Amino acid sequence: xxxxxxxxxxxxxxxxxxxxxxxxxxxxxxxxxxxxxxxxxxxxxxxxxxxxxxxxxxxxxxxxxxxxxxxxxxxxxxxxxxxxxxxxxxxxxxxxxxxxxxxxxxxxxxxxxxxxxxxxxxxxxxxxxxxxxxxxxxxxxxxxxxxxxxxxxxxxxxxxxxxxxxxxxxxxxxxxxxxxxxxxxxxxxxxxxxxxxxxxxxxxxxxxxxxxxxxxxxxxxxxxxxxxxxxxxxxxxxxxxxxxxxxxxxxxxxxxxxxxxxxxxxxxxxxxxxxxxxxxxxxxxxxxxxxxxxxxxxxxxxxxxxxxxxxxxxxxxxxxxxxxxxxxxxxxxxxxxxxxxx
Ligand code: WQD
Numbered sequence: 184x185x186x187x188x189x190x191x192x193x194x195x196x197x198x199x200x201x202x203x204x205x206x207x208x209x210x211x212x213x214x215x216x217x218x219x220x221x222x223x224x225x226x227x228x229x230x231x232x233x234x235x236x237x238x239x240x241x242x243x244x245x246x247x248x249x250x251x252x253x254x255x256x257x258x259x260x261x262x263x264x265x266x267x268x269x270x271x272x273x274x275x276x277x278x279x280x281x282x283x284x285x286x287x288x289x290x291x292x293x294x295x296x297x298x299x300x301x302x303x304x305x306x307x308x309x310x311x312x313x314x315x316x317x318x319x320x321x322x323x324x325x326x327x328x329x330x331x332x333x334x335x336x337x338x339x340x341x342x343x344x345x346x347x348x349x350x351x352x353x354x355x356x357x358x359x360x361x362x363x364x365x366x367x368x369x370x371x372x373x374x375x376x377x378x379x380x381x382x383x384x385x386x387x388x389x390x391x392x393x394x395x396x397x398x399x400x401x402x403x404x405x406x407x408x409x410x411x412x413x414x415x416x417x418x419x420x421x422x423x424x425x426x427x428x429x430x431x432x433x434x435x436x437x438x439x440x441x442x443x444x445x446x447x448x449x450x451x452x453x454x455x456x457x458x459x460x461x462x463x464x465x466x467x468x469x470x471x472x473x474x475x476x477x478x479x480x481x482x483x484x485x486x487x488x489x490x491x492x493x494x495x496x497x498x499x500x501x502x503x504x505x506x507x508x509x510x511x512x513x514x515x516x517x518x519x520x521x522x523x524x525x
Contacts, residue, residue, distance in 0.1 A: 184435055185209040185257045187300075189242060189291065190264030191235070192219035194375045195306070195364055197227060198424035199262060201373065204231040206428045211255050213248075215241035217267065217283075218378050226372045242287035245294075252298040260302040260431050263291050266336065269382050270310065270481045273333035284336035285343070292347050295354060302355055302434040304427055307341055309362045309416070309449065309486050310334035318453070319416075319489040322360070322445045331481035341445075348442045355442050357430045362416035362449030362488050364423050366508035367515035374515030375420075384459060385417070385508060389516035392469040399471070401456050403478035406485070412456035414485035416449035419503035419511070423448055429497040438496070449488025450501045459505060466509040 186203060190196040191212035196219075200210050204227075212224065212235045221239060228234050236255075240247045242265055252258060266284045267273065273280040288305075295303060311334060312320050313327030329335035341358050348356055365385040367374030375386050391399040404411035426448045433439060454462070460471050493499045 186260040187258045192223040196264040197223045198420045199427045202424040212237040245290045248290045262304040264306045270331045274481045277332035280332045307358045307360045308337045311338045321489040358445045366419040367511040399473045400476035414453035416487035422501040426499045429499045446493040447488040453487035462505045463509040467513045
């Protein structure tokens with residue numbers, strides 16, 4: 184099956200493209216490169232031997248988006264990653280987040296209808312739960328008020344897809360709610376390589392350890408958690424990538440009962456920020472220079488997943504934990520810094 188992967192040069196997108204190719208899918212890439220570099224496609228070719236057709240296009244441009252489907256009328260599936268994704272940044276720049284994240288989704292849906300695409304996998308987020316009233320969260324946990332415009336765009340994206348599905352029978356959808364993706368490809372040829380300065384915890388940890396940052400700040404240790412710092416469910420990016428392949432295979436085999444199905448993707452346990460830092464120090468032997476600072480606006484106190492639905496219906500389960508995340512992230516940081524120095 185030919186699959187269009189939007190945001191294919193991004194962190195999760197690139198790891199998913201590798202997993203799709205390794206599972207026999209024919210991939211087309213589109214990425215506007217707001218926070219990614221086309222050179223990622225060379226790394227994907229090194230790992231898979233496949234040179235993926237690529238369109239450096241912003242999906243907000245409907246005519247340029249249409250050109251992709253005219254060139255590839257046999258696109259049967261779409262995995263839609265392309266979105267701005269930083270919680271903190273979305274609080275400062277809400278209009279950019281609504282404009283980019285919603286209009287790119289709308290154009291993908293317009294093209295899906297025009298070109299009779301059969302399956303859409305939507306990159307959603309655990310941030311749709313807000314400060315959940317129960318933990319771990321299941322797919323039935325009621326969604327609370329979004330804590331950031333980023334989370335709001337994911338809640339709205341899910342609703343747009345549900346409303347669209349009711350008007351357009353021939354297409355089915357899976358909404359994947361990611362918890363906290365982290366780590367790097369075990370080949371050490373792919374990893375989190377943001378063009379913008381990293382804001383997520385794990386790359387901030389590795390940049391601090393390698394010396395790119397003098398120190399890092401733990402955003403608050405006065406929360407109601409076991410050590411006062413926020414709890415998150417860190418999932419290795421390769422496990423997350425494989426879940427997309429399994430979701431597409433599930434739809435391709437028409438195993439879905441409903442037109443729109445939702446799955447949590449996490450490892451089913453939470454780690455605090457301080458526990459993540461200590462896991463990094465233990466795994467790498469590196470002492471981390473951090474200080475405790477004020478809370479970050481938009482942060483949820485604690486969230487971690489129940490992923491039984493993905494396990495039982497998609498046949499997916501995570502293979503790696505926080506140790507493999509820190510090992511691969513550190514290897515990747517050392518490689519990247521080595522290349523930057525050379
Ligand atoms: C994690 C924890 C911070 C940096 C992410 C993605 C979002 C979505 C959900 C997929 C928080 C703390 C961080 C630092 C810190 N993923 N932290 N110091 O906010 O949970 O959101 O996962 O859709 O796209 O951004 O991730 O890594 O920014 O923060 O203390 O320098 O680490 O306060 O508690 P977050 P994060």
